[in-house]
Amino acid sequence: MDEKKEKLKELIQELLEIKEEISALKQKETELKELLEAFLDELQEDTFTAEGVGKVERRRYQQTRFSVTDFRHEHPDLYQKYLQTTNVTSIRIYGWEDEEEEKL
Numbered sequence: 462m463d464e465k466k467e468k469l470k471e472l473i474q475e476l477l478e479i480k481e482e483i484s485a486l487k488q489k490e491t492e493l494k495e496l497l498e499a500f501l502d503e504l505q506e507d508t509f510t511a512e513g514v515g516k517v518e519r520r521r522y523q524q525t526r527f528s529v530t531d532f533r534h535e536h537p538d539l540y541q542k543y544l545q546t547t548n549v550t551s552i553r554i555y556g557w558e559d560e561e562e563e564k565l
Contacts, residue, residue, distance in 0.1 A: 473554055 501507065501519055510516045533540040 477554065 497517065498519065501509065501517075507519045507521075508516060529540075
């Protein structure tokens with residue numbers, strides 16, 4: 462394998478490793494946030510301040526979102542009128558580890 466292809470292979474391997482690490486860290490973040498919320502519930506508090514850590518504040522609120530899916534089905538002409546096209550680059554890695562497509 463020539464030098465450039467070997468370097469490309471190394472880059473792909475490194476990228477896949479980083480994606481695995483990010484996935485594990487996101488999972489850990491979710492778990493920690495759930496624990497944090499459970500402790501706040503137990504303390505019946507929405508804020509907590511600790512020296513050397515700072516302040517944690519939990520806010521509960523409602524959020525309104527626009528349902529693009531419903532709008533597209535109910536008003537296809539208007540939906541089509543306001544669509545915008547952009548250029549996108551997609552890199553996909555196939556055939557690695559569990560044989561599932563890896564989308565980057």
